[in-house]
Amino acid sequence: xxxxxxxxxxxxxxxxxxVLFVMVVISLRMGADPISVRDIVVTLFDGAVxxxxxxxxxxxxxxxxLRLPRIALGILVGAALSTAGAGFQALLRNPLAEPYVxxxxxxxxxxxxxxxxxxxxxxxxxxxAAFVGAAATTAAVYFLGRRGGQLDxxxxxxxxxxxxxxLSAVIMFLMTTLNVGDLRGMAFWLMGDLASTPSVDMRWLxxxxxxxxxxxYTTSSDLxxxxxxxxxxxxxxxxxxxxxxxxxxxxxxxxxLAVSVSGAIGYVGLLVPHVMRMLFGTDYxxxxxxxxxxxxxxxxxxxxxxxxxxxxxxxxxGAMTALAGAPVFIYLMRRRAR
Amino acid sequence: MIRxxxxxxxxxxxxxxxxxxxxxxxxxxxxxxxSYAYAxxxxxxxxxxxxxxxxxxxxxxxxAILGPNxxxxxxxxxxxxxxxxxxxxxxxxxxxxxxxxxxxxxxxxIALVQQESELPFPLRVWEYVLQGRYPYGRRLxxxxxxxxxxxxxxxxxxxxxxxxxxxxxxxxxxxxQRVILARALAQQPxxxxxxxxxxxxxxxxxxxxLRKLRRLADENRQTVLIVTHELNLAAExxxxxxxxxxxxxxxxxxxxxxxxxxxxxxxxxxxxxxxIRPSGRPxxxxxGNH
Numbered sequence: 140x141x142x143x144x145x146x147x148x149x150x151x152x153x154x155x156x157x158v159l160f161v162m163v164v165i166s167l168r169m170g171a172d173p174i175s176v177r178d179i180v181v182t183l184f185d186g187a188v189x190x191x192x193x194x195x196x197x198x199x200x201x202x203x204x205l206r207l208p209r210i211a212l213g214i215l216v217g218a219a220l221s222t223a224g225a226g227f228q229a230l231l232r233n234p235l236a237e238p239y240v241x242x243x244x245x246x247x248x249x250x251x252x253x254x255x256x257x258x259x260x261x262x263x264x265x266x267x268a269a270f271v272g273a274a275a276t277t278a279a280v281y282f283l284g285r286r287g288g289q290l291d292x293x294x295x296x297x298x299x300x301x302x303x304x305x306l307s308a309v310i311m312f313l314m315t316t317l318n319v320g321d322l323r324g325m326a327f328w329l330m331g332d333l334a335s336t337p338s339v340d341m342r343w344l345x346x347x348x349x350x351x352x353x354x355x356y357t358t359s360s361d362l363x364x365x366x367x368x369x370x371x372x373x374x375x376x377x378x379x380x381x382x383x384x385x386x387x388x389x390x391x392x393x394x395x396l397a398v399s400v401s402g403a404i405g406y407v408g409l410l411v412p413h414v415m416r417m418l419f420g421t422d423y424x425x426x427x428x429x430x431x432x433x434x435x436x437x438x439x440x441x442x443x444x445x446x447x448x449x450x451x452x453x454x455x456x457g458a459m460t461a462l463a464g465a466p467v468f469i470y471l472m473r474r475r476a477r
Numbered sequence: 478m479i480r481x482x483x484x485x486x487x488x489x490x491x492x493x494x495x496x497x498x499x500x501x502x503x504x505x506x507x508x509x510x511x512s513y514a515y516a517x518x519x520x521x522x523x524x525x526x527x528x529x530x531x532x533x534x535x536x537x538x539x540x541a542i543l544g545p546n547x548x549x550x551x552x553x554x555x556x557x558x559x560x561x562x563x564x565x566x567x568x569x570x571x572x573x574x575x576x577x578x579x580x581x582x583x584x585x586x587i588a589l590v591q592q593e594s595e596l597p598f599p600l601r602v603w604e605y606v607l608q609g610r611y612p613y614g615r616r617l618x619x620x621x622x623x624x625x626x627x628x629x630x631x632x633x634x635x636x637x638x639x640x641x642x643x644x645x646x647x648x649x650x651x652x653x654q655r656v657i658l659a660r661a662l663a664q665q666p667x668x669x670x671x672x673x674x675x676x677x678x679x680x681x682x683x684x685x686x687l688r689k690l691r692r693l694a695d696e697n698r699q700t701v702l703i704v705t706h707e708l709n710l711a712a713e714x715x716x717x718x719x720x721x722x723x724x725x726x727x728x729x730x731x732x733x734x735x736x737x738x739x740x741x742x743x744x745x746x747x748x749x750x751x752x753i754r755p756s757g758r759p760x761x762x763x764x765g766n767h
Contacts, residue, residue: 142607142620232597360617364608368594374558375664376584376612421598424617 143422151419155432159214162436166213166443167206171451174201211341212333212400213442213456214435215348217407219397221434222352224408225415225426226390229362230383231281232369234471235296237408238273238394242303244405246276247398248328249306252313263339266347270395276302277391331404331457333442347396352431354389358382359423366421404438404457406464411437413467505700506534506557506668510566513552526552529566530726532719536667536698539691541711543735544721545745550704553721554670557702558589570668584612588661590671593653596645602656603641606632609663631662634696635689651682655689662693669693671703675710683707687714708745708761712736720744733759 167179174182182198185191191199224237231241238244250272254264280302284295310328327335337344355362361382364372373379397404414437415429441459448454510529527549534540542550555561556568559575568575570586578586588609609631610624620628632638635655640648648656654674661669671690675683691714694701705711711718712732720728720735722744728735736759738751748764 142625145619228597234597357617360611360614364611366598367596367600367605367608370591371594373560373580374584374587374589374591375608376581378580416598421600422604424619 143420143424148425148428151425152428152432155429155436159432159436159439162439162443163210166210166439167202169443169447170201170206172197172201174198208336208341209333209442210439212337213438215341215344216333216397216401216404217411217434217436217438218352218431219348219393219434220404220407221411221430221437222355222427223390223393223397224434225412225423225430226355226362226386226393227277227408228412229366229423230386230390231284231295232366233295234413235409235468236299237406238390238397239303239403239405239407240296240409240468241277241280241299242301242306243273243276243280243391243394244398244403245303245306245310246279247273247395248403249310249313250275250395251399252310252328256313256317263343266339266344266396266399268395269399270392273394273398274388274391276306277387326455327402329403329457330455330461331398331402332445332453332455333401333438334453335400337400344396344400347392351389351392351396352427354385356424356427358385359427362386362423363421366423402455402457404460406460406468407434407437409471410460410464410467413471505536505538505571506702507569508532508557508566509568511553511556511563511568512565513549513556513561514564526724527556527721528725530719530721531566532717532726532729534700534702534717536700537694538716539694539701539703539714540717540719541715542702542704542719542721543706543708543711545706547723548721548744549724550721551672552724553719554589554672554702554704557668558587558670559583560589581612584664586666587668587670588664588666590657590661590669590674592673592676593657600645601641602637602643602645602648603628603632605645605656606641606659606663609660612664627665628659628663631659632656634662634693635659650677651679651685654678654682654686658686658689662697667699669699669701671701673704673706675705675707683710690714708736708741712759712761733757736761 164176164179168174168176178198179202182194182202185194186203220238227236227238227241227243228234230236238247247269250268250270251265254261254268258264280295280298283298283302284291286294307329314328326332361372361377364375364377365379365382369379411434412426412430415426415433419425419429438456438460441463442456445454445456445459509531511527511531512529513527515524515526530553542553544550552561556563557575559578562576575583575587606628607620607624610620610628613624614620629638629641632641635658637652637655637659640652640656645653645656654677658674674686678686687710690701690703693699703715715732717730718732718735719726720740727744728740733753736751738749741749741751741761750762750764751759752762753759
């Protein structure tokens with residue numbers, strides 16, 4: 140018997156943070172103007188200790204002006220989507236659940252577009268509307284996925300896929316008929332990318348990310364039990380309704396947060412928690428933080444590839460995640476069917 | 478010892494301490510005129526699923542709740558587990574009303590074993606059994622050495638120690654049943670409730686499980702209640718029987734007192750014969766020429 144200890148959680152997270160740092164450096168290095176690793180590390184160090192005057196202006200512009208904001212956005216989106224995926228998988232007790240497959244990302248995208256049309260200049264409106272869209276879609280899919288009073292895996296996935304198709308069609312309809320393509324391209328909302336700068340201060344977005352991930356983490360012991368069955372968890376003293384409400388709201392906030400700044404990037408919420416489970420086990424006390432950091436790593440890797448694989452043309456990062464995530468989804472679905 | 482059920486008026490007790498039976502032993506579980514009903518909608522009339530039921534049980538006793546399908550057995554078990562509040566009457570565990578216990582305290586005192594839900598992700602046996610220690614920790618707790626020791630003891634008590642590093646999904650029906658029981662024992666409950674624990678076991682597995690429950694009741698000073706359809710196994714291993722039919726508690730007593738041919742035939746709707754064996758315990762056989 141080797142129960143999970145806080146020390147193990149810290150060591151694993153520290154190791155993943157080191158991998159994330161390496162990924163940040165790689166991502167900073169790649170691009171139209173390659174910078175040496177040494178220059179990147181020196182620039183980052185000088186920037187961190189406040190010696191801006193010692194940084195050459197072209198390095199400052201490329202590292203702090205162009206690439207680092209995009210990397211910060213990638214970390215935010217990856218952590219949000221992966222943690223939301225892990226949360227949805229426990230909430231619905233379904234390994235295939237994730238914001239994109241369930242249509243929650245499409246709901247958030249639709250919410251964001253409606254807010255851009257109705258209140259284009261209101262600060263934070265797009266994030267709030269994306270959250271409302273995500274929460275409403277989660278609730279709809281949850282109820283559509285029930286059969287005979289029970290949540291049925293196949294029905295739930297079908298409900299998610301149908302909802303996602305329907306909402307994507309509404310998005311296309313709005314973008315085409317209202318001629319609001321300049322609000323950001325259709326591909327951005329349907330496929331997702333990290334090229335745009337959010338209209339809200341990034342520090343606020345990170346604060347929301349920390350609160351939502353922290354909320355899910357506080358329920359991680361409860362989620363371990365809920366995964367073995369809701370009734371069983373109730374018998375063991377878990378307040379199942381409270382835990383489900385916390386995870387439902389937090390996962391919807393995370394999806395809304397990610398989609399409002401990057402569009403609907405698919406499969407990250409599926410891929411990352413499963414990879415983390417394979418590496419570190421199914422315990423949510425370890426899975427939640429490792430999914431958050433792992434999601435950041437995967438999105439950075441995907442975005443770096445998307446920027447460089449057919450440079451100078453950039454692919455949407457959602458195309459890269461779908462290329463990797465769709466086969467994983469099919470693999471998991473077939474394994475589950477056996 | 479269990480006293481007979483009654484269907485009369487309310488007998489609400491105000492006691493807050495464990496009561497003593499006539500023989501001087503502490504009454505662990507006291508059910509007084511407990512009934513349950515639900516309504517399909519707010520406006521529709523309530524539908525009774527369990528009429529007033531009364532009985533008592535002491536520590537080290539194994540009690541079997543018998544009855545055909547839809548007789549209210551599972552409803553009674555949910556009331557005993559504190560998952561539903563009785564419409565009338567009261568259910569006390571060691572002098573405290575069960576439905577008044579908070580979630581964690583209830584889980585420290587009562588363990589309910591049901592058929593296991595499908596696990597969406599793989600889980601080791603020891604991880605599963607350690608979950609039984611959940612009611613004893615703070616939120617976000619990590620398990621202590623004591624928790625591991627108690628979980629290990631629970632596995633050993635049900636003879637599942639060699640399974641500890643196996644995956645739950647790889648276990649046979651009988652092995653899984655033992656591991657689920659071990660998780661319930663890790664809760665260190667004073668009242669152990671089992672809903673049809675013999676359902677997916679062969680006859681050897683059924684006998685082994687009942688023997689184990691009998692021994693656990695003695696060793697751990699627990700009160701064990703099982704819901705079962707197994708008339709002969711219940712007669713062989715239980716101290717007392719609670720017989721339910723169409724939501725009514727028909728009779729409570731020792732197996733020989735409850736197993737009457739006419740009564741069982743009426744309840745189960747089958748031609749049955751009851752014979753008393755030299756041990757004093759009854760045996761039910763299906764009558765021929767049917």
